[in-house]
Amino acid sequence: MQEILDQLFVLLKAWLVGFFPLPWQPLVSILISVAALILVFALLFAVATILERKGLGRIQNRYGPNRVGPCGFFQPIADGLKMLIKEDIVPSGADRVVHFLAPIALVAPVLLAFSVLPYGRNMAPIDLDAGIVVFFAVGAGTELAVFMAGWSSRNKYSLLGAMRAIAQMISYEVPLILSSVTVIMIVGSLRPIQIVEAQAGYQGWLPAWHVFTPWGLAGFLLFAIAATAESNRSPFDMPEGESEIVAGYFVEYSGFKFALFFMGEYFGMFAISGLAITLFLGGWHAPLPFLEKSIPSYVWFFVKLFGFIAMFIWLRGTLPRLRVDQLMNFAWKFVLPMTLLNILAAGLWRFLPAGATRWLVCLVILLGAFLALGRSMVARRKWSPRKYRFAE
Amino acid sequence: MDPVFAFLALLTTAGAVAAVSLRNLVHCALCLVVAFAGLAALYLQLNAQFIGFAQILVYVGAVAILIVFAILLTRGSEPGNQPILSSSWQAGLGVAVLVLGALGVAVASSFVRYYPVSPAPQPTVRELGEQLMTNYVLPLEVIGLLLTAAMIGAVIIAMHEKQGPR
Amino acid sequence: MTPLHQYLFLSALLFGVGLAGALTRRNAIIVLIGIELMLNAANLNFIAFWRFSRHPELATGLMFVLFSIGIAAAEAAVGLALIIAIYRHYRTANLDQFDSMKG
């Protein structure tokens, strides 16, 4: 019974595909996967927006949306309707073609990225040997879309926002990739499924997830930081910085195009969270041995994903926005060296005999690096408390 | 002719032609991205999965962005209605056509037309990595050094000079 | 399955387009784009030859392209940095006007 529950969607897809003649079956299989992905993540998008608004409201000591539906839970539907029926405005000086293509170019790669993530046992839409590379490759495509949006609007704010976004994304893409390199090194594969399978099993009560090793923990934290910046989430949301440049690169977008940008941002967040789960948090595996069989694997994946979403919302409600120079200094002078040292630590972990020694060595390296780099950055007074000057 | 190949070839060629012929430089860069993407798809067609994605990662993710930045940084002080072609463009075009013709003649006359189609190889990333770490470890190191040097050099060249005598 | 010579023709075509762009346009960045296209045409050749070679397990073509991509990235970075530096000096990216090396 548990087996059937676990493989429910796999069996369902196989059953559906069975209706079609043999030559069409691959195409149909892909189409079913795509439809399911879009459906699931669009739904998740809706849930995430309402959760975020309610959560932020709670953090900011207000109610949040509470008019539509019970406790305002149908608010996303109202928002969606509003977006669809709003007028599509294109600025007169804008480059129309590029302006039109930009939101598509943003959402399409993110949807592609979804295709390589394993959502449960046997539930990877495509099983690619170089899956992680695919993820990063298509992730790189979003930067171009951001540029297209910012440039084609012919608006200073949007161009500035696009430039900021690109600079930030490029800067944090390096530590993002480097921090995931540790996992690839240890597992010895770029296949997401293989990475998840490498994290199966338990040591006592502790699952064999990568996050429970020194390099894995450091890698996970660094990956999370870089992921936050990569998806332009607070506290790294300079590209949108509404207090300075109104809304960044999509300031000239309205209606459904705006909705696409909005959705692209959330999709990006989901995708990168899914990658983090795959790389560090054991994918579809349960946190405790006795839960492994009783609860289906995809449930665990989405539980972890919701955990990530909650974390992002919490961060957004808690942390103030960084300055651009702080952001860049942090990326190049702290995160990047830390990821490089983390690679060293992972290598040592790989080749030292199992036991307390490699724990000690890796911890010493990482903590030492953390203290040294952090000390040096604080000593340089880059992040000294800001002096506020109030208007008189 | 394989329709997929035909479509990708058309896409790539169109992107390339547009990239070198459009007036707007940003459009050129975007069309170049199209050409790169088409090439990546062709690599996938040729069973070179890893190379295809690496092509996207590097060209679309990095080189195209670089070009875009360069375009934005070198624009502005020139009047908009200048000719887009250089003064001696006819000669250049002639040479390019000549080269194309020569290459076409060469391909057309070579024996590759009668080359047998071999079964598709299935290289895994692990095999590539092992090759890189054994047979090609020296080139790998050299290219790492080259990239570092190029990065530093590019930063230094493009860095704003300090307020010196103008 | 697409035969080898079609890839080669495509590659030659891309090379020709890139060369034409490099030879006819007056903006330095477009010239650089043309050069990138030529490099990619060469890469396509390598991949195609690898695909149709008798020993694809040696992965020579793949390796070549991998390094070629790396070099192309370096070349693009340095080339664009040079263009920016020249632009800063001459206030133009027009190749016709860069003739201070004229004999």
Add this chain to the structure above:
Amino acid sequence: MAWITQNLWLIPALPLLAAGLSSLAKQRQRAFAASLAIGSMVAAFLLSCAAFVTTLGHAGTFREPPVNFLWFQLGETTLQLGWVLDPLAAVMLVMVSFVGLLIFIYSVGYMAHDENFTRFFCFLALFAAAMLGVVISNSLLLLFVCWELVGFTSYMLIGFWYHKPSAAAAAKKAFITTRIGDIGFFLGMLWLYSETGTLLFYDGGQGCLEQSALTKLAAQTTMLGMAASTGISLLIFCGAMGKSGQVPLHVWLPDAMEGPTPVSALIHAATMVAAGVFLVARVYPLMETVPANATVAAQTAETLTPALSLSEREREKQISASDESIRVEPSAVRKIADAPQNVLSLPAGEGRGEGEGQEHAAAHAVSTALKLVTWIGAITAAFAALIAVAQTDIKRILAYSTVSQLGYMMMGLGVGGVAVGMFHLITHAFFKALLFLGAGSVIHGCHDEQDIRRMGGLKPFLPVTFGTYAVGMMALAGVPVFFAGFWSKDDILHNAAHWPVSSGPFWLGVFGALLTAFYMTRQVCYVFFGQRRAGILPARHAHDERSSKVHSSVPSSSHPPGGQAGGLSYDPHESPPVMTTPLVVLAVFAVVLGFFGTPAWPWFQDYISGHPATGDLSKLFEWETSSIMLLSTIVVALGLSAGWWLYGRLPSATPEDLDPLERMRPSVFQVLRGKFYVDELYEATVIRFNAWTAWLSDGLDRVLWDGVVRGVSYLVLGFSWISRFIDEYLVNLGFDKGCDGIRGGGKLAAAWQTGQVQPYLRVIGLALAALVLLLSWGRVQ
């Protein structure tokens, strides 16, 4: 071979090292420099003693095998250096290092207030190193090198107070005068090298002082009928004359007293001036070589005849034997042809054959070189003693006395051989150093007063100095039996009396001895007896040495050494123990040393010449020896009493009082005080000639050579004008044409070089197309 023989080089090397190190010391590091120099000297002295001990107790001519090594090689020519240990070197080593050590110690007190104390000790150590190098060297070249180093350091030390013009001039004078002698030495050395091909003294039979070389040299005749050995000896003796201040070249030595007193004692009494004597002693085998033709020319008939007849007979035999196959003429013709040659010269080839016989024959013959040495020494002895009689500067008197005693040494070498001269050298070194140091102590105690007329009555103030000075004075004067000078001088006189050539040197020596006793008495009377005359004319107090010391010492008020306070007090005071202790030690030696060379027990002579020591008290009372002893005793007594009668009896009361001798014979006294006007003579002759030549050369240069040069320059100018015209109107036009052509070609080529990228790329594209077509050509067909 003893260890010390192998490592004899250590003895000069240690002071050299000390000199090098202290040259690096800062001006303040006085204790460092002094202890370094003294320490190295102690080590050198101990090593010297070790060397001395190894030479003791050998019968026969003892000489450790010399240690030679190759210095450099130029093609076939080799230059070898080396060192040798023999009694001569050993005794000199001990003397030099011991006296040097005492003087070093003394200098610590004497120079205590000098600003350049460190430099002084650096020079002293360097000097000692060079002097010890002279002593040990087994190569005339090494000896010459060290010899010149000695001269150089003496220059530095005499001119130590170089800010004083007289000192600078004296240093220059000493340097140049000795250099004149050294030219002769150098020429002699070169000649010797060209004749023998080696400069090593001893080289297992190959050295230049050994039998084969000497024989060869003796047989070689050069101009004026001199043998090569004679010529070389004379030239080398020139060097010795310069260094030892023999008569024509003695002028520098009194002037050198401008240097600090320890320098005077070290250089100009004990060691450096003795270097000349040592040189003669060292090359004595060469000096005493009697050339064959000299036998003919110079020897008295009775010694000559058998040798000559023997040699002639032998030679004729040889000639007929050896030349029979070559010569075909009748023997009568041959004899006629050979006859004139016999008288004038002896061909080299034949001389070699009869070297042995000649050696025997000329055993008692006196070579020309030795005759010259003897005469020069005797004349110097008397001449300098005469001058010393009339001097008033305490150090100058001693300086002339030194010249005179050096004359004795030379005379001793000439008439009696190495041992006689060396014995006087050793004893003299001790008592003359004693006298100089005593004089230094007196000068020091009298606040740099040097004029004996302004001293007087110092006996109670300087008891130790007086006692030791008196010992030194009596040793120098040759007071019988108990003092070293008596025995050594007596030895010389004894040998001079038996000199076969002439009795002149003997009488000159006796006269010199009389004068020595006289002037030393005069000096002691002036300085220590009578009443104090110092301080009577304080205005004239400032003297050269004093003023120089004031200049160089920081606070002038703290000047009086020996810890005495009191500013410009004129009370004389005794010197500190660091100065008086060397005096006492030297005084003991001045007494004791004489007993090593009495006629009854001539240990020293035997040691030097390599005979086993013999003691025979009866020799003392043979008429042959005792008559000379008696004579010299009488002479000394005469001198002493005359001095006492003239100066001790009625001491002069003021510095202005005339000298008693001056009162008696003013004109003679003036000549003596004016040092026989030798300096003035040189001034009038040599220096004026030099100036005249310089003036002449100057004029010649201005008129003749300058004119020539100017003419040449005009000629060149003319040429250059012509060439300029050619250049401007012929070459330039053609060149312009060529340039135009090149420029045109360059322009054509430069047209390709557009400076733009695309044309270049086009060419590359064309080349690519061509290449592709070329490669695919065959396939198309």
